[in-house]
Amino acid sequence: MRGLSQYSGQIGIVGGGPAGLLVARELLRLGLNVDVFEASKQVGRPPHCTGIVSVKTLERFSVGSSCVEAVYREAVFVDDRLRVFARVRGSPLAVKLYRPCLEELLAGQVRELGGQLFLGARVVHVDSQGRVLVEGGQVNTYSCIVVADGATRNISKKLFKSRCSWLTGVEVRVELQKRVRCDAFYTFHGPRFSRGFFAWFAPVEDGRKAVIGVGSRDAVVERLNLILKLFDKLVGISSVYERRSGIILGGPPAPKPVIGKAYGIGDALCTSKPFTGGGLYAISVLYRPLALAIRLEKPRVYEEAYKALTRELKLQHFYTKIARNTWPLAKKVLELALRRKCHIDFDRHSSLVSCLFKEG
Ligand SMILES: Cc1cc2nc3c(=O)[nH]c(=O)nc-3n(C[C@H](O)[C@H](O)[C@H](O)COP(=O)(O)OP(=O)(O)OC[C@H]3O[C@@H](n4cnc5c(N)ncnc54)[C@H](O)[C@@H]3O)c2cc1C
Numbered sequence: 001m002r003g004l005s006q007y008s009g010q011i012g013i014v015g016g017g018p019a020g021l022l023v024a025r026e027l028l029r030l031g032l033n034v035d036v037f038e039a040s041k042q043v044g045r046p047p048h049c050t051g052i053v054s055v056k057t058l059e060r061f062s063v064g065s066s067c068v069e070a071v072y073r074e075a076v077f078v079d080d081r082l083r084v085f086a087r088v089r090g091s092p093l094a095v096k097l098y099r100p101c102l103e104e105l106l107a108g109q110v111r112e113l114g115g116q117l118f119l120g121a122r123v124v125h126v127d128s129q130g131r132v133l134v135e136g137g138q139v140n141t142y143s144c145i146v147v148a149d150g151a152t153r154n155i156s157k158k159l160f161k162s163r164c165s166w167l168t169g170v171e172v173r174v175e176l177q178k179r180v181r182c183d184a185f186y187t188f189h190g191p192r193f194s195r196g197f198f199a200w201f202a203p204v205e206d207g208r209k210a211v212i213g214v215g216s217r218d219a220v221v222e223r224l225n226l227i228l229k230l231f232d233k234l235v236g237i238s239s240v241y242e243r244r245s246g247i248i249l250g251g252p253p254a255p256k257p258v259i260g261k262a263y264g265i266g267d268a269l270c271t272s273k274p275f276t277g278g279g280l281y282a283i284s285v286l287y288r289p290l291a292l293a294i295r296l297e298k299p300r301v302y303e304e305a306y307k308a309l310t311r312e313l314k315l316q317h318f319y320t321k322i323a324r325n326t327w328p329l330a331k332k333v334l335e336l337a338l339r340r341k342c343h344i345d346f347d348r349h350s351s352l353v354s355c356l357f358k359e360g
Helices: 018-029 055-061 099-112 156-160 220-235 280-296 299-325 327-339 350-359
Strands: 011-014 034-038 068-078 084-097 116-119 123-126 131-134 139-141 144-147 165-176 184-188 199-204 209-216 237-251 262-264
Touching (some): 018 280, 055 280, 068 199, 099 116, 165 220, 262 280, 299 327, 327 350
Parallel strands (some): 011 034, 011 144, 034 116, 144 262
Antiparallel strands (some): 123 131, 131 139, 165 237, 199 209
């Protein structure tokens, strides 16, 4: 049984994923004490994310490059018949973070700055008055609570009233028999690979290993096995390890990020990029305004940043719905955009559509 005296922070944080830990670090830097409650016994484990982000997102995290395990200059789009139909380039376009490394690094920074991190501490109830109840413990009252409970949204769903679409993602790491090109990742589209999403192949460790995953509305495990067979034929797979699964969110974002004394961030608010399910971008944009709003006791600072970001995410949500329901047409639009040399922003996907209208 945990006693009240253990919890000495001014701000309680539910969830020790990237969102919770980044906010914790920022609050500590602004001079506030924090208690972070993480249900798992270890941060970052089990890993449940590919970790591909833009360079700008990585920079906003302020964690250096020690957790970067691959740098990609190209995203290659492949269709059901294994034909490449688009290539998006950048210098670099994106990096791949090893997620357990990111969370361990952030947890270390939080501890160094004097934050308390309670592992194996599952929060079972939070309210808008700042009260937090940890399983097997007592109620503690904070001046503010940050809810960063991730895609399961066991606490945040009710509090922030988010009605978010989702599907299941499964992923494995594989050791390859043939070394592959390591500066590009591949996405596979069409009903053979996925219903409502896509499959992916992201090389790591100089192309000797790769992460292979699939997100789909149905039969994810069967689809993954099919894709593994296909890659075994193409490049040879000598071993499969680190099998994991998770929830991929598709938006739209929750209507409000602040309810009373509770502030939400990350998957808790369903702020993933709808086309790819990438949630780290929104966290990188929002964690500083959130901490500042708490420090200044001005929720508006956070609400405004949230509004600006979610305007773009809502637009992406709208376009993604169209693209998923009219895939052959959406594929043609992408091909056209690339022929016209439209710039495709890794994070702000709707820039592609505005480019088509401007130049069309
Ligand atoms: C297969 C897959 C691939 C993905 N690939 C990418 C990608 O390439 N790029 C990208 O940007 N995004 C990707 N994502 C999405 C990304 O993983 C999430 O957006 C990101 O992890 C969200 O961070 P978070 O801190 O909000 O939540 P999480 O990382 O889920 O962290 C939440 C934490 O809260 C803890 N928790 C939950 N409930 C409680 C509770 N009641 N009490 C205490 N602790 C609790 C959990 O244990 C967890 O540690 C992927 C997701 C999946 C499933």
